[in-house]
Each structure stands twice: as C-alpha cells, then as structure tokens.
Amino acid sequence: MTSNDHHSGNLNVDFADPGSSVHTETPLRHDFATENATTTTVASPKMSSAARVNSRPDRENTLPDYEGPTGGVDNASGRRKQNKLLRLLRMASTRLKDQAKPERAIGAPPTLFQQFKSVIFMSWLNVLLVFIPLSWAFNFANLDNTLIFVFSFIAIIPLAQLLAYSTEELSTRVGQTLAGLINATLGNAVELIVAIIALVKCELQIVQSSLVGSILSNLLLVLGMCFFAGGTKFAEQGFAFSASQINTSLLTLSVIAVLLPAAFHLALEDTQTDPNSDARKAEGTDILAISHGVALILLFIYLCYLIFQLFSHKSLYDESNPENLHASTRYSPRSDKNTAIRNRLRHPFHGSTEKTPGLATTSSGNDIVGSPRPEAHEMTTPGSPRADVEQGLAEEDEEEHTPQLSVLFTVILLVVVTVLVAVTAEFLVDSISELTDTGVISKEFVGLILLPIVGNAAEHVTAVTVSVKDKLTLSLGVAVGSSIQIALFVIPFIVTLAWILGKPLTLLFDPFESIVLFLAVLTVNYVVQDGKSNWLEGMILMCLYIICAVTFWYYPGSNIADTITSGCDGV
Known part of the structure; x- marks a missing residue:
C-alpha cells in the first residue's frame, strides 16, 4: 500500500507488509536518500497532518501543541476573566483616587512657623x-x-x-x-x-x-x-x-x-x-x-x-x-410687630385687606392680635438665611x-x-x-x-x-x-x-x-x-x-x- 505525501515538492512511497503496522518511508529521489537514510516513521493512515509534521525530526516544530477540542475555549474564557479582573482593579483604583481627591483645590502649604502659630492660637482652650x-x-x-x-x-x-x-x-x-x-x-x-x-x-x-x-x-x-x-x-x-x-x-x-x-x-x-x-x-x-x-x-x-x-x-x-x-424661620422684626399692634389698637373694628408681616389674618381680612407668627424663609427664596448660607457655601x-x-x-x-x-x-x-x-x-x-x-x-x-x-x-x-x-x-x-x-x-x-x-x-x-x-x-x-x-x-x-x-x- 502506498501513500503520497508532498513535502517540498518530493514524492515519497511507503512500502509496508500488509500484516504489519510499520510502514517504511523510502524517498524515490536519490538526492534525499542521505537525508532520510536513518529515518523511519511509525504512521497510521489516519494520522493527522499535525502529528506527521511533529514526527519528522528534520523539521523544526513551530506549531502549537494540540489542546483538544475545548482548549482554545478555556484559554479564551481565562483571558476574559483576567481582563475583567484587571478592569475591576482599574475601576477600584480610579474610584480610590477620586475619593482621595479633595473637594476643593489645596493651596501651598504654610511655613513651619505658621503651622506652629496655627496650632498655638487655634483655640482659647x-x-x-x-x-x-x-x-x-x-x-x-x-x-x-x-x-x-x-x-x-x-x-x-x-x-x-x-x-x-x-x-x-x-x-x-x-x-x-x-x-x-x-x-x-x-x-x-x-x-x-x-x-x-x-x-x-x-x-x-x-x-x-x-x-x-x-x-x-x-x-x-x-x-x-x-x-x-x-x-x-x-x-x-x-x-x-x-x-x-x-x-x-x-x-x-x-x-x-x-x-x-x-x-x-x-x-x-x-x-x-x-x-x-x-x-x-x-x-x-x-x-x-x-x-x-x-x-x-x-x-x-x-x-x-x-x-x-x-x-x-x-x-x-x-x-x-x-x-x-x-x-428655617427667623423671628419677625420687632418694629413690624409693634406697628401692627398699635394699628390694631387704634382701629379695633376696621376691616382691612392689607396684611401685616408676621400676623395671621382672618378670612374677612382682619388681623389677629396675638402672638406674632414668625416669617418663614424658604430655601429657594433669594435673600433668605438658608439661601445666603447655600450661596456662601457654593462660593466657598x-x-x-x-x-x-x-x-x-x-x-x-x-x-x-x-x-x-x-x-x-x-x-x-x-x-x-x-x-x-x-x-x-x-x-x-x-x-x-x-x-x-x-x-x-x-x-x-x-x-x-x-x-x-x-x-x-x-x-x-x-x-x-x-x-x-x-x-x-x-x-x-x-x-x-x-x-x-x-x-x-x-x-x-x-x-x-x-x-x-x-x-x-x-x-x-x-x-x-x-x-x-x-x-x-x-x-x-x-x-x-x-x-x-x-x-x-x-x-x-x-x-x-x-x-x-x-x-x-x-x-
């Protein structure tokens, strides 16, 4: 039985005993006889091409080892896990750097004398x-x-x-x-x-x-x-x-x-x-x-x-x-409260639709004399204490x-x-x-x-x-x-x-x-x-x-x- 194998354009013929599994490969051309004189290859007709290449000692093995049908998938999965871990580490490092970054820009550090002075005069305690x-x-x-x-x-x-x-x-x-x-x-x-x-x-x-x-x-x-x-x-x-x-x-x-x-x-x-x-x-x-x-x-x-x-x-x-x-609500100005009380005493039965700051008003428009109601300062109102604080914090x-x-x-x-x-x-x-x-x-x-x-x-x-x-x-x-x-x-x-x-x-x-x-x-x-x-x-x-x-x-x-x-x- 013969098998043709094309390597570098040369035709090789295998002579084997039908009852033996050993096939002897003999080159037809004489100029390759010296090169392959001592070479015998144990080969099966069903041997893969990769196995035949690896079995030849005269050729440098440059192909990767055969990893089976799932070897490449396992390597790809491992690389994906490794890349995911690296991404998580980079994200954690970035997050830590962001958290370590101060809220505001830090100026130049003071001198040693200024630092001692700050500590000494920090508090009256x-x-x-x-x-x-x-x-x-x-x-x-x-x-x-x-x-x-x-x-x-x-x-x-x-x-x-x-x-x-x-x-x-x-x-x-x-x-x-x-x-x-x-x-x-x-x-x-x-x-x-x-x-x-x-x-x-x-x-x-x-x-x-x-x-x-x-x-x-x-x-x-x-x-x-x-x-x-x-x-x-x-x-x-x-x-x-x-x-x-x-x-x-x-x-x-x-x-x-x-x-x-x-x-x-x-x-x-x-x-x-x-x-x-x-x-x-x-x-x-x-x-x-x-x-x-x-x-x-x-x-x-x-x-x-x-x-x-x-x-x-x-x-x-x-x-x-x-x-x-x-x-938060501030107390009403004392001058407004005194003016409202004096007006109420002067005109006790006079109905008016004018509202005095800090005083409650009935449905008929009459002011109720009593404990003045504090003025509410909504946080969204410009000029309110809370808004002033927020504006100051924003500027700060x-x-x-x-x-x-x-x-x-x-x-x-x-x-x-x-x-x-x-x-x-x-x-x-x-x-x-x-x-x-x-x-x-x-x-x-x-x-x-x-x-x-x-x-x-x-x-x-x-x-x-x-x-x-x-x-x-x-x-x-x-x-x-x-x-x-x-x-x-x-x-x-x-x-x-x-x-x-x-x-x-x-x-x-x-x-x-x-x-x-x-x-x-x-x-x-x-x-x-x-x-x-x-x-x-x-x-x-x-x-x-x-x-x-x-x-x-x-x-x-x-x-x-x-x-x-x-x-x-x-x-």
Missing part, C-alpha cells in the same frame, strides 16, 4: 495645656489623688480639641467619603483611649459608665445646647429629617442590645439567690457569650451604616440639598482652600496628641479608685457625668458654634452621630477587645443606667421626628440631663456584672 505638666508632676510626686484627678481632667480637654483640629485638617486633604471615614474613626478617640486604659486596669465599671455617659452627654447636653443656641436666633430651625429618623432608629437598636442582657439577668434573678451557685455561674457564662455575639453583630451594623451614609445614600446627609431640609467651594497644616505636620500632631492623651488618661484612671474610695463621689457619677465632659468638650464647642450659623444638620451629625459611633462601634469594639484580652466585660450594664439611656433615646426620638427644633426643645433636653446628673449623684451603683462574672479575679 490651649490655655489649659499648662495643666499637662502639672498633672504629670503631681502624679510622679505621689500627691493627693484629688489634685491629680482634677488637673488630669482639665489637661485632657485641650488635648481633645487638638485631636479634633488635626483630624479636621487631615480630612480637608481628601474627598468627602474618606473624610467621613477619618472623622468616624477618630471622632471618639478620647473616649476610646480612656475606655481601653480602664479596661486594661480592669476598671470594668468605669468602662461601662463612661461609655453610657458619653451617649447621654451627646444626646441631651450637647444636642440640647445646640437647639437652644440656634433657637435664640431662629424661631425654628430645620435639619435633615430623613437622616435623623435613621439615626434614631440605630440608637434605638443599640439601646435594645444593651437592655436585653439586663432583661435576661432580671428574668433569672428570682430563681438564683446564691451568688456562688452553679446556676449563677452558668448565667454569667451565658451573658458573656451573648455579649460577644451581640458585639459582633453591632460592628457589622456599624459597617453597614458607614456604607449607607458614605456611599449608597450619602445624599440624605447632604445639607445643601433643599429636599432634605425643612425651612469654588475658592482654593489654604491649609493651616501640612500633611506631615498633621500626622505628627495626631501621634503626639494621642500619646499625651493616653498618658494623661492613665493618670486620670489611676486616681479615680482612690478618689471614689473616700465616699465623697461615686464611680457612677465620675463615669456618667465627669468623664464624658472631657471627651465631648471639643464636640460641644463645635456643635454649638455651627448651630447658631443655621447648620443644624452638622450639629446633629456631631452630637447624634457621635452617639451612634459610641453605641455601634466603641462599645462592641471594647467588648471584643476584652474578649481577646480575657477580661469579662459584658453588655450587662447597670439596669438603672440602661433605663435612663432608653428614656433619653426615646425623648430625642420625639424631639427630632418633625425635622424642626426650637429653643424650648433644647431647654427640655438640657433640663433632662441635669435631672439625670442629680439622680446619679445620689445613686450608689451596683456591680451586677462583676457579681455574675466574678470580676477580673475570676478570669
């Missing part, structure tokens, strides 16, 4: 920085713990202000989203540092009461003063009502997470009279496990809250969007922002201030135990009332200042947003950290403190649900905080969590 070396000196000299506590307490206030100032400077260097993440991370740094130090020293009661007190201080004292300060200039102030409703829902959720362990304990308290019984120990183990699980869930909710606020629904938190805000956005600090100086300032806060807070926590052992003041009052003032001093000043400028949404973001961060991030983070360190910190707070916290959140929920505020609502919140402070002064406190979990001695 810097006068209190002299208490830092004094508190350290009193501590190393082992003086009276009352002096150490007072001086350390005062020293942390300007440090908290510097921490907020450096955080704000760092936020101006990046976009709005990353700025929000930075503020969310460093917004409650003082409370977090104090709580960590108290946790390491196993002052669990101070940890719990200080965090609850921070929420109460933000919701009642800070927010109340914002409403009151803004109410002295505006009859009513509007704010982002949709965002406020979401925030109060998150606060309610966090309070429920605190109340459930207390309810769990109270439900089993009547059946367990002996604190050393096995049932009481089992209850402590169960509450500790519940606290760990709930803490992880709260951290997940906080992550979802950040995504909601900074990415998916950040328009709800935009104060410049008129759809999110109610119109177009201008170039001149930073007061460079990036390197800001980072160094953050590190230095954080170290100073940590050391001073350690002296503060060390002096609390001996101070409260005298019986003059209780740990509950120190944690619930005094320590929150230290952490909220800077936020307090900022929130009140911007509320007078009719930026109440920003004030709520400072007060209510800080409370949400403590409830959904700081508290579960501290519980998780205690879990890692082997400290028996639980979400079983003092029942009385938990009830007060629930009532505070409930009151704030009613106050902000209409999206408007006035000075009376601010006065209500401040008076409620004073009532809580007076009550906690006489409250002896309880160590339920330590009793159940045997405290740090049982670890």
Whole structure:
C-alpha cells in the first residue's frame, strides 16, 4: 500500500507488509536518500497532518501543541476573566483616587512657623495645656489623688480639641467619603483611649459608665445646647429629617442590645439567690457569650451604616440639598410687630385687606392680635438665611482652600496628641479608685457625668458654634452621630477587645443606667421626628440631663456584672 505525501515538492512511497503496522518511508529521489537514510516513521493512515509534521525530526516544530477540542475555549474564557479582573482593579483604583481627591483645590502649604502659630492660637482652650505638666508632676510626686484627678481632667480637654483640629485638617486633604471615614474613626478617640486604659486596669465599671455617659452627654447636653443656641436666633430651625429618623432608629437598636442582657439577668434573678451557685455561674457564662455575639453583630451594623451614609445614600446627609431640609424661620422684626399692634389698637373694628408681616389674618381680612407668627424663609427664596448660607457655601467651594497644616505636620500632631492623651488618661484612671474610695463621689457619677465632659468638650464647642450659623444638620451629625459611633462601634469594639484580652466585660450594664439611656433615646426620638427644633426643645433636653446628673449623684451603683462574672479575679 502506498501513500503520497508532498513535502517540498518530493514524492515519497511507503512500502509496508500488509500484516504489519510499520510502514517504511523510502524517498524515490536519490538526492534525499542521505537525508532520510536513518529515518523511519511509525504512521497510521489516519494520522493527522499535525502529528506527521511533529514526527519528522528534520523539521523544526513551530506549531502549537494540540489542546483538544475545548482548549482554545478555556484559554479564551481565562483571558476574559483576567481582563475583567484587571478592569475591576482599574475601576477600584480610579474610584480610590477620586475619593482621595479633595473637594476643593489645596493651596501651598504654610511655613513651619505658621503651622506652629496655627496650632498655638487655634483655640482659647490651649490655655489649659499648662495643666499637662502639672498633672504629670503631681502624679510622679505621689500627691493627693484629688489634685491629680482634677488637673488630669482639665489637661485632657485641650488635648481633645487638638485631636479634633488635626483630624479636621487631615480630612480637608481628601474627598468627602474618606473624610467621613477619618472623622468616624477618630471622632471618639478620647473616649476610646480612656475606655481601653480602664479596661486594661480592669476598671470594668468605669468602662461601662463612661461609655453610657458619653451617649447621654451627646444626646441631651450637647444636642440640647445646640437647639437652644440656634433657637435664640431662629424661631425654628430645620435639619435633615430623613437622616435623623435613621439615626434614631440605630440608637434605638443599640439601646435594645444593651437592655436585653439586663432583661435576661432580671428574668433569672428570682430563681438564683446564691451568688456562688452553679446556676449563677452558668448565667454569667451565658451573658458573656451573648455579649460577644451581640458585639459582633453591632460592628457589622456599624459597617453597614458607614456604607449607607458614605456611599449608597450619602445624599440624605447632604445639607445643601433643599429636599432634605425643612425651612428655617427667623423671628419677625420687632418694629413690624409693634406697628401692627398699635394699628390694631387704634382701629379695633376696621376691616382691612392689607396684611401685616408676621400676623395671621382672618378670612374677612382682619388681623389677629396675638402672638406674632414668625416669617418663614424658604430655601429657594433669594435673600433668605438658608439661601445666603447655600450661596456662601457654593462660593466657598469654588475658592482654593489654604491649609493651616501640612500633611506631615498633621500626622505628627495626631501621634503626639494621642500619646499625651493616653498618658494623661492613665493618670486620670489611676486616681479615680482612690478618689471614689473616700465616699465623697461615686464611680457612677465620675463615669456618667465627669468623664464624658472631657471627651465631648471639643464636640460641644463645635456643635454649638455651627448651630447658631443655621447648620443644624452638622450639629446633629456631631452630637447624634457621635452617639451612634459610641453605641455601634466603641462599645462592641471594647467588648471584643476584652474578649481577646480575657477580661469579662459584658453588655450587662447597670439596669438603672440602661433605663435612663432608653428614656433619653426615646425623648430625642420625639424631639427630632418633625425635622424642626426650637429653643424650648433644647431647654427640655438640657433640663433632662441635669435631672439625670442629680439622680446619679445620689445613686450608689451596683456591680451586677462583676457579681455574675466574678470580676477580673475570676478570669
């Protein structure tokens, strides 16, 4: 049997035994005999052309290996997946660069002397920085713990202000989203540092009461003063009502997470009279496990809250969007009110169709003498306070922002201030135990009332200042947003950290403190649900905080969590 194969124009004939599968290929032309003298090819009549080419040693194999019927498809699919992954990485990189880009153009950085000058004259609270070396000196000299506590307490206030100032400077260097993440991370740094130090020293009661007190201080004292300060200039102030409703829902959720362990304990308290019984120990183990699980869930909710606020629904938190805000109203000019009242007294029965600004009018056209109605300034009306604020913000956005600090100086300032806060807070926590052992003041009052003032001093000043400028949404973001961060991030983070360190910190707070916290959140929920505020609502919140402070002064406190979990001695 013969087979013709055309290679380079030469005709080859195969001679093979019919009973053998080996075919010997012999060239017809003699000039190729030497080249193929030692060449024998095992070939099948059905061998593919690619196989025959690859079987010839005299030819360089330049063709790709045979990959089967689906090899090319698999390679194409792999290339498509690789290209898709590269596109996603490029999109993520572009998105990150866009978020890192500041909202406004950044001017030239100031000189080193100007930066030091900006830090020194940043706030009048810097006068209190002299208490830092004094508190350290009193501590190393082992003086009276009352002096150490007072001086350390005062020293942390300007440090908290510097921490907020450096955080704000760092936020101006990046976009709005990353700025929000930075503020969310460093917004409650003082409370977090104090709580960590108290946790390491196993002052669990101070940890719990200080965090609850921070929420109460933000919701009642800070927010109340914002409403009151803004109410002295505006009859009513509007704010982002949709965002406020979401925030109060998150606060309610966090309070429920605190109340459930207390309810769990109270439900089993009547059946367990002996604190050393096995049932009481089992209850402590169960509450500790519940606290760990709930803490992880709260951290997940906080992550979802950040995504909601900074990415998916950040328009709800935009104060410049008129759809999110109610119109703020100013008080009517006093001269117009006096003129209207005098005209009404002179012509008590005279009907007129002329309307006096600030006074209500009946259907017959007569003015109603009474409490003047404040003039509403719609956000879309030119010349209104809200429109002036929006125009000022728009002009401010177009201008170039001149930073007061460079990036390197800001980072160094953050590190230095954080170290100073940590050391001073350690002296503060060390002096609390001996101070409260005298019986003059209780740990509950120190944690619930005094320590929150230290952490909220800077936020307090900022929130009140911007509320007078009719930026109440920003004030709520400072007060209510800080409370949400403590409830959904700081508290579960501290519980998780205690879990890692082997400290028996639980979400079983003092029942009385938990009830007060629930009532505070409930009151704030009613106050902000209409999206408007006035000075009376601010006065209500401040008076409620004073009532809580007076009550906690006489409250002896309880160590339920330590009793159940045997405290740090049982670890």
